[in-house]
Amino acid sequence: MRFSQLPKSIRQFTTHVLAVILGVVLTVGTLRVSPSQAEPAPSPLTTDTPQLVAQKQSPAAAAIGSSSFVTAAVNRVGKAVVRIDTERTVTRRIPDPFFDDPFFRRFFGEGFQGQLPPEQLRGLGSGFIIDKSGLVLTNAHVVDKADKVTVRLKDGRSFEGKVQGVDEVTDLALIKINAGDLPVAPLGASSNVQVGDWAIAVGNPLGFDNTVTLGIVSTLRRSSAQVGIPDKRLDFIQTDAAINPGNSGGPLLNERGEVIGINTAIRADAMGIGFAIPIDKAKQITAQLERGGKVAHPYLGVQMLTLTPQLAKQNNSDPNSPIQVPEVNGVLVVRVLPNSPAANAGIRRGDVIVQVEGQSITTAEQLQNIVEDSRVGQVLQVKIQRGNQTQQISVRTAELQNASL
Template identity: 80%
Template sequence: MRFYKLPRSIRQLSTHVLAIALGVVLTVTSLRVLPSQAEPAPNTATNPDTLEIIAQRPSPATGAIGSTSFVTAAVNLVGPAVVRIDTERTITRRVDPFMEDPFFRRFFGDSLPQQIPSEQLRGLGSGFIIDKSGLILTNAHVVDKADKVTVRLKDSRTFEGKVQGIDEVTDLAVVKINAGGDLPVASLGSSNNVQVGDWAIAVGNPLGFDNTVTLGIVSTLKRSSAQVGITDKRLDFIQTDAAINPGNSGGPLLNERGEVIGINTAIRADAMGIGFAIPIDKAKVIASQLQRNGKVAHPYLGVQMVTLTPQLAKQNNTDPNSSIEIPEVNGVLVMRVIPNSPAASAGIRRGDVIVQIDGRPITSAEQLQNVVEDSRLGQVLQVKVQRGNQTQQLSVRTAELQNAS
């Protein structure tokens, strides 16, 4: 089946395409989600009782670095609730077909292996306790598909962790340990109160160095997953320059008062001082649903899309190699409609420009995705599209987005 090839001026927008339907994944090599489950656990031995302060800046109150700094106070408050999460996953590789061929067996006999031995992959991440009963919040990619989850507390106690729920769309997971209750609990703040320039303290286990603390600031807010390059997620990140590395994933990002404002999740592999954290207010909602149901239902339409402006549309329309004319309006250009999706059933077509939903103007792909995410499953959305010189009003009933796994 051949897909329509858009002109170069529109193809240049492809890095901003949002995939809000199952199975649509775009690869961005410069971004790393931390850590990879395929990476072996570090062999470096560490002392979990040693707290390493990587960076420390003057206290706003005292103006001097010392034991009374706000960083020390924040770490003393939350540090005991931050945990290390080690995972194990067994991978069984398929036997090469030639090894099973009778011809080779006849000549080589027992010198050929009967089967390829399984391989054990180990992963490392962080998390933090959100309830005295042993509930731990972390990233989905830290524990996803793990056969064994081991949780180690700062006081060196270890427990087997049971994954209670995973949501791949927001990269969040809840793990439960049975530790007899009365565990240290991290204080959860509000990411809605965070401002650019606020202090940001990252706590976790980067590269296996347990109980590591780094300090920076909040660089920007509401950095969309599309801008970051994680197009299969639905998130607006907190961006920070606090140093985070593989192993920090799932650990808390704190404010100067020691309250959790985010969950460290990803870095830019081609940059320094650019890290991303999931806002804690979003995490609270997802964690609550994961505790109750073990999963989160996300509505979707089923389109690949890109933000369109009159200027971009004009560039396309004046391109002599362009074989399609795009309305020169602000909106969201539909690049592809997923077969058998709500959008396909409603009659949305490739090349349509979505300009309104339920009477609300739509001017960016991120805005459209947020509107859909905030809707209910089965809700009928009135979608206004510009199709050539005509305007179409279409009714789209949202359906549940299925996990890629």
């Protein structure tokens, strides 16, 4: 039966019920989408504008937005980050035992003198511009023994670079390119960095140009000996921002886009750990590198080991131990280099350095830092424990010629 054929009273009742049901549905739908019901009304006491709210956001909160603090930091520095390509010609000789073998002589010919054809080795690294006149800071190992250095800017331009100065002890190098009015990376202060701060690495890892990775500062003052490169004199910034081959020499940034370090080291036996040279160290020697002069580092001339009473007891209880050492906190002299300041002053193997210039010494890293902060030719008052006796020795530092302290 059609609706129109129903009695009038039934048609009126059905129409009224449908109207009520439809009204309820529309009301519920409005409640679900109405902004005034979905969110509480703003308090009349609230005076923050959208701009003030944005300023109060933490970097982490800002990162949720469409334009994060990472984007702002990279935009501030990105144009000043460069790619560094190097070329080096290597000539190799066949070892004499093989060179004298008749097979090799027949293979290479009778006129062969044991020298193989020159080989071109190519390297890749990163750097960043610190002066608009064309000064580029990078790692010393990036340009080590390079015959040709090419600096490639983010805008596609390439320049031949001249290595202005190198300091292998701090693994820093300065390159000069003939260009003007270049973008410059703003330098921060690594002394203000704290564990937990944001860390942004920018560079060209594995040949992938203009790569950005994000992490935090994991720890500070990680010694070069702990990192596994004892031939350097550095306390690194450790970060979990991804750093790979090719990142070396590139900047490590804080959340404001300021350079706080120079990415330099990777532990092959660890995942997600990288190390950067504090930018304050680079600031100390940049002027010397620009002049092309050698950076002078003072040294004593000892190989050393941090000593504790527990380690000393273990050594002394070993019947095969070559020496007996005092059971104290200090730095054990493992070896004295010939003709070094320490040797000339009378320091011996087995001595324990317990004080320098009136300051107690408990770790090898502490002693190294004190020596590094001194001057070449400065006389240091060193207190040592030799057996059961304590002696005061004057040691005049000399200029470091190799990586030993």
